[in-house]
Amino acid sequence: MKNIKFACFVPLLASATLLSGCIIHVDGQGRNGDVSGVFGSIELDEGSQANNLSTVNGGIEIDSRSKVRHVSTVNGGIELGDEVSLASAETVNGGIEAGTQLRVEEDLSTVNGEVLLGKGADVGGSISTVNGDISLDDSRVGRNLETQTGDIRLSGNTLVEGDIVFTARRDNSFFKWGSDETPELHITASASVGGQIILQRPVNLHFENAALHDKVVRRFSRE
Structure with missing residues (x-):
């Protein structure tokens, strides 16, 4: 230091x-x-x-x-x-930023910030953000990944054992969360998701493994 x-x-x-x-x-x-x-x-x-x-x-x-x-x-x-x-x-x-081989028993969470983990991270619980990206490489997540306006990138042999969730925007007349830009989900061919990919808002999907599209559940109106 x-x-x-x-x-x-x-x-x-x-x-x-x-x-x-x-x-x-x-x-x-x-x-x-x-x-x-x-x-x-x-x-x-x-x-x-x-x-x-x-x-x-x-x-x-x-x-x-x-x-x-x-x-x-x-x-x-x-x-x-x-x-x-x-x-x-x-x-x-x-944000939360880590080097290699991080070990977390439970959860990592932030509201306004990124979660950027080096290779070989093992997170027993969930990783969540509201306004921030999540980036994982050769890592394991025991439960869910969740964001609202951030991008998610999974590379290497990353495994998410739970769901990937893009939550709905929380807008009202007094306060609006997040960006108007459409978030993105990037998953390379060797990364995998054990649960579902739940979209409560529009998301740009970039899958190298086309089979992942079968895991996508859309819970918003396309109008």
């Missing part, structure tokens, strides 16, 4: 909560604990262990070969190195 001149160093001997705007740099190799902040990012060193990492206004960066339970932020991205193990990760305004 990059060196930070002004940082808060937090040994994970016990839970810690910081309200300041500094970067919370966690040197907790071989230890467990919770770290939470309100105004500040969190960085976890390579090969470290932690229980829960959470912040409100800041990103979370977890270096390679680290193990963490739950990771969450509101305004910030989540960046994961190679061979990171998690129970789950979620953010609202920010």
